[in-house]
Amino acid sequence: MSAHHQTRGNTDSPEKMLSMLLDGAVEVLDIAPDLHDTAIDRYGEVGTWLAENGSPGWEIHSQGSFLLGTVVRPNTETGEYDIDLVCKLPLQRESTTKEELKQRVGDQLVAYRRWKQRQGHTDGPESLESRRRCWTLGYPGFHLDVLPAIPDEDHPPTGILLTDKKLHKWQHSNPLGYADWFRARSELSRALLEKRLVASVAKVPEHHIRSTLQRLVQILKWHCMLFFADDTDNRPPSILLTTLAGRAYRGEDDLFTAVRNVLAAMPRFIERRGNQWWVPNPAHEEENFTDKWNEYPERRQAFLSWSNEINAIMDNLALSESKGLDVVYSQLVKSFEAGPVMRSFESYGTRMKAQPGQRLGATGLLSTTASGPLRKPNTFYGPHPGARS
Template sequence: MNYIAERAQLRQSQLADLIEEACQHLEPSSNQREVAQQRYEGVGDWLSRSEDPLLAEIAIRLQGSVAIGTTVKPIGSAEYDVDLVAHVPDIDIAISPSMLKRQIGDRLRANGHYAPLLQEMPRCWRLNYANEFHLDITPSIPNPGCPLGGELVPDKMLKSWKASNPMGYRAKFERRAKLRARIRSAFGRTLGSTIAKDSVEPYPEEMKLNGLLRRTVQIAKRHRDLEFIDDTDGLAPLSIIITTLASRAYEFCVGNLVYNHGLDLIVDLLRRMPDLIETRVTDTGVEWYLWNQTTIGENFCEKWNKHPERAAAFFEWHTKLISDVERLAAAQGLDDVRRLLGDVVGRSPANAALDALTARVNTARTSNNLSISKPAGLILGTAAGATPVRGNTFFGDAR
């Protein structure tokens, strides 16, 4: 096999390992997840046992990043969001959002433990667990006008219901995340593209290997957080926009193209994200649309049409994201990798990832347990046909 191709395959494999490691440092710890699960199940149980006839059939479900496995902890804070839907089925649409929200709030306030934690937000109730996380509980009812099984949630002013579909969105994202990319191996093989075959829903299992789509969303969200760390004007791109564009681009990429390695796919799908935003030229300027494909009438870019500076901020940020990820993909040597990975995900996760991975490799090397396998690249351990590695560290740096 060509030595240059082998080294390129090895370097890209190592970079993919580092990105995976860094993304794990962006997520809540196992202990935080366990505490969040307990809090979530407790709130769900309390609401579902209400004697209020209006809440008799209430169902508590997860939505957002925790539900789909793309959570990124806020920079400089241990807290993160856990978004819940308090869905009331079989209820007349004539009920006002403010009334349903008030009934849910009254039930939460009746619990002496929840009352001091309760904070009213424009569309939901928030339970603040200091230095841990907060639970946002949004009321919803069925949307009789949506053939896709959509829901209605309160608008910001609580004066009317607006279309949404948290469960449908989650199901579509998960279906896309299961798609497998076709990766052209440097060793002459192409991995085929395939699809991997109560009142309170279970909290999701912790995912150690989140897959390319989820990791790409986490990378983009963290880069967004770094670029807009001082944002006080609401210009930072919304997570729902980033997640939707990434998942649609991923579906196109894995369904139509073959890549040399996973990083090629990450760069390509990130690059294609803006192509999926619909634009319309009007007499007053440009309008942007990113429709929720799981319901009717929800435009994730709605605020851009009232605040075009948010659209400009998105495209400027996206250009910087592509530049930083492309530079990381082309990095040579540990110092460059450490610096460029830090530009994408932050210094602390980058350092933690490099230190942890380097320690594992050095331990394996010391015990003669590190080798190169043509199908797999650098591996910890031994395998049939693998060649022991002793002379180099990551990315060709000499010991």
């Protein structure tokens, strides 16, 4: 039976139903509140150690999806969350090299890990390794990537310069400035402001509230991760999807409507400057998030293929709503992933059954035999982080 024709006095609109199902599915992939709080504690302790044992003026702060609230559990064997931190030293570019900067931060992290082990603490990092741009501390369910940085004196007050052992030049960035921009775009939603007002009274931590824009970005990242599971070299970077979504977002409160509108508008924010494709960083206009398109044209074609695919999915979902929840379920499973989708439908079914006078279709809300070419289930959903099927 179609949700649109179900008999109850307060029937969800098609858009609201699809929004709730998408939101419920991607929520499964969001970092759990307890793991989020654990990561905050670990990051806080690491930051305190660096600040107290490094030279005066060392600062540490989060960046990337953890700071933006758009984390999606990666489609990897372990399903570990990746949390990026910046360790900024108050040095001038002329006074250090990238190699020296990275080693200084690494030395302190080695000392921190040894101190945790000597103290007999069981909550310290299980591993520490050097990577291309950062030092990685491994914990159960997540890892912290610590990126050494110095101030970018040409872009005060929040611009930074990062190390990269594969590149000769310092890399520009401005994660705090970008987060301010993204937060302002999120707050175009009236519903978000109302949720935060209620949360402040109920004392719910703000980081446990997701805006429409945050959820929208998580959906785009999730589908992109699955679409490019076997072609990670051509997968568009998350920062590109986040930036295009943030620019295209116009404050819609309904998630499904917002996804469709944003996807339709995103191409307008891809610029052509001479013979170069450009999507500027809102917090650092000289940085181009599509610079690789100019070097590898196949990456632009890959982005367009993904964009066409997810647009078609949303169009099909809009059409399938009138055919009943089993058809919607089948469409979502074919396009996304069985585990998170099933959990979302179970939650939605529980909510529907609680409504007076609610009747379900003959096959039931959640038919586990729903047709559709199911993909092989991944391991990034499960009862606990890092769980394996």
